[in-house]
Amino acid sequence: MFEDKRTGLALALPAAVFAxxxxxxxVGILLSEGFRNADGWSLAPYVEFFASGRNRVVFLRTLxxxxxxxxxxxxxxxxxxxxxxxxxxxxxxxxxxxVTLPLMxxxxxxxxxxxxxxxxxxxxxxxxxxxxxxxxxxxxxxTETAVFIGLLQLFLPLMIISLVSAMENMPRDxxxxxxxxxxxxxxxxxxxxxxxTREGLVVGGTLVFTGSMTAYITPAxxxxxxxxxxxxxxxxxxxxxxxxASASVxxxxxxxxxxxxxxxxxxxxxxxxxx
Amino acid sequence: xxxxxxxxxxxxAASLSALALAPAAHxxxxxxxxxxxxxxxxxxxxxxxxxxxxICGCDIVVETGNSVERLAKIEANxxxxxxxxxxxxxxxxxxxxxxxxxxxxxxxxxxxxDKLYDIAKDPLGDHLGIGYTFYATSIVYRSxxxxxxxxxxxxxxxxxxxxxxxxxxxxxxxxALYMLGQAMGSxxxxxxxxxxxxxxxxxxxxxxxxxxxxxxxxxxxxxxxxAPVGRFAWGRFKDNGLPMEWxxxxxxxxxxxNVMVMTANNGNEDLALQFMDFWLSTEVxxxxxxxxxxxxxxxxVEVSDEVAENLTYGAETVxxxxxxxxxxxxxxxxxxxxxxxxxxxx
Numbered sequence: 001m002f003e004d005k006r007t008g009l010a011l012a013l014p015a016a017v018f019a020x021x022x023x024x025x026x027v028g029i030l031l032s033e034g035f036r037n038a039d040g041w042s043l044a045p046y047v048e049f050f051a052s053g054r055n056r057v058v059f060l061r062t063l064x065x066x067x068x069x070x071x072x073x074x075x076x077x078x079x080x081x082x083x084x085x086x087x088x089x090x091x092x093x094x095x096x097x098x099v100t101l102p103l104m105x106x107x108x109x110x111x112x113x114x115x116x117x118x119x120x121x122x123x124x125x126x127x128x129x130x131x132x133x134x135x136x137x138x139x140x141x142x143t144e145t146a147v148f149i150g151l152l153q154l155f156l157p158l159m160i161i162s163l164v165s166a167m168e169n170m171p172r173d174x175x176x177x178x179x180x181x182x183x184x185x186x187x188x189x190x191x192x193x194x195x196x197t198r199e200g201l202v203v204g205g206t207l208v209f210t211g212s213m214t215a216y217i218t219p220a221x222x223x224x225x226x227x228x229x230x231x232x233x234x235x236x237x238x239x240x241x242x243x244x245a246s247a248s249v250x251x252x253x254x255x256x257x258x259x260x261x262x263x264x265x266x267x268x269x270x271x272x273x274x275x
Numbered sequence: 276x277x278x279x280x281x282x283x284x285x286x287x288a289a290s291l292s293a294l295a296l297a298p299a300a301h302x303x304x305x306x307x308x309x310x311x312x313x314x315x316x317x318x319x320x321x322x323x324x325x326x327x328x329x330i331c332g333c334d335i336v337v338e339t340g341n342s343v344e345r346l347a348k349i350e351a352n353x354x355x356x357x358x359x360x361x362x363x364x365x366x367x368x369x370x371x372x373x374x375x376x377x378x379x380x381x382x383x384x385x386x387x388x389d390k391l392y393d394i395a396k397d398p399l400g401d402h403l404g405i406g407y408t409f410y411a412t413s414i415v416y417r418s419x420x421x422x423x424x425x426x427x428x429x430x431x432x433x434x435x436x437x438x439x440x441x442x443x444x445x446x447x448x449x450x451a452l453y454m455l456g457q458a459m460g461s462x463x464x465x466x467x468x469x470x471x472x473x474x475x476x477x478x479x480x481x482x483x484x485x486x487x488x489x490x491x492x493x494x495x496x497x498x499x500x501x502a503p504v505g506r507f508a509w510g511r512f513k514d515n516g517l518p519m520e521w522x523x524x525x526x527x528x529x530x531x532x533n534v535m536v537m538t539a540n541n542g543n544e545d546l547a548l549q550f551m552d553f554w555l556s557t558e559v560x561x562x563x564x565x566x567x568x569x570x571x572x573x574x575x576v577e578v579s580d581e582v583a584e585n586l587t588y589g590a591e592t593v594x595x596x597x598x599x600x601x602x603x604x605x606x607x608x609x610x611x612x613x614x615x616x617x618x619x620x621x
Binding site: 052053054115116119120121122139141142224225226228236238239240241242 | 341343346347436442444477481482483484485492496497498609612616617620
């Protein structure tokens, strides 16, 4: 684009300096805290972190819930996205707007709504007890189920949006062609839709997985101290114990998990293409 | 001693007031920097800060935050203190004192010192902290559902699945565990039996709460029927439309105290002492009590029954409080947390 390559570099310089000085450097300093102990550089903080049974439980719970939310939102997301792209363009816009509407409401407000809905005198329990299905209300709040529901509602729109835009780029005739050639719906999905939308799935999956893993408000309000996740544990370490070493260990773990999830999803997507 | 940050702030304050075309009410040659809890700052400004600025002809710079942040800041500026006086819980103040961040308060210069309740006069020893408020901690409960007469009732079958307990990381956590231990017959300040008791009933406890506002909401939503809570939060419960009662357990009530401290070598001792004395005066303590901000540590304060109902008030109440000693909390806090994490949150 530029005759002299240096012009491009010069133009990128201010942003690069800004990002390096105000983002990369502080993040580097923060994360390096986790590799230090009294004797100097060491992996001991990581060994110590995983030596605690409570920390392992929190780590596995975070991994499990984030994977579950990503998986379930992919299933619901594909169904919803397919339904949306099958609509005529005019109503497609309206339905799409409905899907994105929750994103415009603060996560705090959305999570508080769940606090009321899932409560002992909330909507869900009133329906269950009122219809005679249950004698006593279920304990839903402060459980993994509550955190799962909250996170799914929070991040599902991101998956749907990614998949809708992937499907819109799919050749219009691909699905009818596969059907005409005798493929059943499962084959259509596995061999036509999935390979053609894998980039949307990678983007959506990474967003939902990373988002669920690093969400603070939802696990704090719907899970509390009984259902600690890495992010709520991090907050506890900093504000209560002033323990920045553990906090940077957790921050590093979260970052590694996010990058791994992205790599893994990309790998899965390309593996399918190679076959 | 150089106090450059204060000067910078002074300049900023001066230019701001010039911008607002405000008359230079304060001579602004003196500045007092205080570190306080972020709660009720509007009331404190009206009752304490603004009137004191009028009296001293100085500017008050207020720094707020949670205890961990504020303590970290005092420690970081140890060699050139920015904060002149701070208010802290007794155990946080003791922690600061052990790190040599504090100096004794010269109580001979506090004209209101003799008016304080005895427990507020010297809770840390050496006059390192002067109590300015305290609170009782007991159990709030739904009187239409249960009766609570002992701390042990929290773990009763009637309350199983209907009770919340303060998280061990909160200021209410260890005192509540202490009283639960007392009810179980524990001796001294060993919280292990109480932590094990909570662990044994983990499935019966709805949540370990962190904030009293969160607790008030759970009570309102009928998620819980009982929980240990500080008296300062009682106002949030008593008018929630449900039959609420404040327990007087047979083992007694526990609680906590906050103290004023003087940072070491701040070079601003006279002004800080003048400010402390003002805060402890009958007039200011009465106004703070009537605004339901802080229970008075000044024994001369008299308030109406209606106001007293929301506070920890009166010599008898004050004398009956079973407080955990600050050095015990400070020395054991980490081990309690570890034990709690291992047994209760396993």
